[in-house]
Amino acid sequence: MIEVKDLYKSFDDKEVLKGINTIFEDGKTNLIIGQSGSGKTVLMKNLVGLLEPTSGQVLYDGRDFVQMSKQEKVMMRREMGMIFQSAALFDSLTVLENVMFPLDMFSPMTLHERTQRARECLDRVNLIGAEKKYPGEISGGMQKRVAIARAIALNPRYLFCDEPNSGLDPKTSLVIDDLLHSITHEFGITTIINTHDMNSVTTIGENILFIYEGHKEWQGVSADIMQSTNKRLTDFIFASDLLKEMRSLVNEHRAKQ
Numbered sequence: 472m473i474e475v476k477d478l479y480k481s482f483d484d485k486e487v488l489k490g491i492n493t494i495f496e497d498g499k500t501n502l503i504i505g506q507s508g509s510g511k512t513v514l515m516k517n518l519v520g521l522l523e524p525t526s527g528q529v530l531y532d533g534r535d536f537v538q539m540s541k542q543e544k545v546m547m548r549r550e551m552g553m554i555f556q557s558a559a560l561f562d563s564l565t566v567l568e569n570v571m572f573p574l575d576m577f578s579p580m581t582l583h584e585r586t587q588r589a590r591e592c593l594d595r596v597n598l599i600g601a602e603k604k605y606p607g608e609i610s611g612g613m614q615k616r617v618a619i620a621r622a623i624a625l626n627p628r629y630l631f632c633d634e635p636n637s638g639l640d641p642k643t644s645l646v647i648d649d650l651l652h653s654i655t656h657e658f659g660i661t662t663i664i665n666t667h668d669m670n671s672v673t674t675i676g677e678n679i680l681f682i683y684e685g686h687k688e689w690q691g692v693s694a695d696i697m698q699s700t701n702k703r704l705t706d707f708i709f710a711s712d713l714l715k716e717m718r719s720l721v722n723e724h725r726a727k728q
């Protein structure tokens with residue numbers, strides 16, 4: 472479990488995170504949602520140690536990440552898989568070499584074992600057959616799947632994904648969401664996803680944190696959103712008239728049942 476306690480983060484005199492208290496649950500797809508500029512990426516960077524909080528704590532199973540020694544932080548980072556907005560693959564490496572990269576860096580396995588492990592991960596994301604291709608030769612959706620395969624290569628306990636669906640069409644986004652959700656459950660990973668994608672919220676959001684201007688405005692599961700009376704949340708989620716109409720139809724239907 473990752474617990475965030477009273478987390479503040481400022482840049483010079485600009486306060487971006489204003490006392491976040493939350494829990495990211497084990498073995499679930501935890502989503503962070505909020506308007507552009509609300510502080511989602513800054514929060515995620517604090518979780519993985521790319522930024523240090525101005526004050527407050529990030530506790531991994533009760534242990535404060537900020538207070539850990541350099542060596543302990545290195546050990547913790549090995550338990551974290553990360554997928555960035557752009558798939559961030561190495562263009563000059565093949566798909567297989569990209570997935571092998573973290574294994575080459577951190578695993579004591581032999582070359583044969585590392586190759587086997589990378590193939591297993593590519594198989595899990597349905598990319599067997601693409602091993603010899605270069606990132607420039609495959610679609611954006613396939614690149615994201617390579618990034619997922621690379622992120623799970625070292626069997627992480629935690630998976631952090633910053634806007635995994637950015638730049639993808641809605642159908643491909645569904646495939647990526649489904650993959651992240653099933654991997655989370657299959658391997659018991661604690662997954663944290665920053666997203667703007669309302670489809671992700673309704674389909675895979677098992678624990679959703681809504682940030683508004685740097686503070687926690689709401690937290691719950693996707694089913695609660697339909698009934699929520701929090702105006703900032705509903706204005707954000709049901710930004711279009713079509714979605715507002717769908718929400719009132721669903722609520723009418725429920726009321727009749």
Ligand SMILES: Nc1ncnc2c1ncn2[C@@H]1O[C@H](COP(=O)(O)OP(=O)(O)OP(=O)(O)O)[C@@H](O)[C@H]1O
Nearest residue numbers: 482485487505506507508509510511512513514667
């Ligand atoms: N290194 C930095 N120095 C100064 N300000 C920063 C820095 N990083 C982020 N910010 C500011 O913090 C605020 C929150 O940024 P953040 O990237 O977390 O937003 P976000 O919710 O992830 O937005 P988006 O959905 O557009 O990615 C923004 O106003 C941004 O300009």
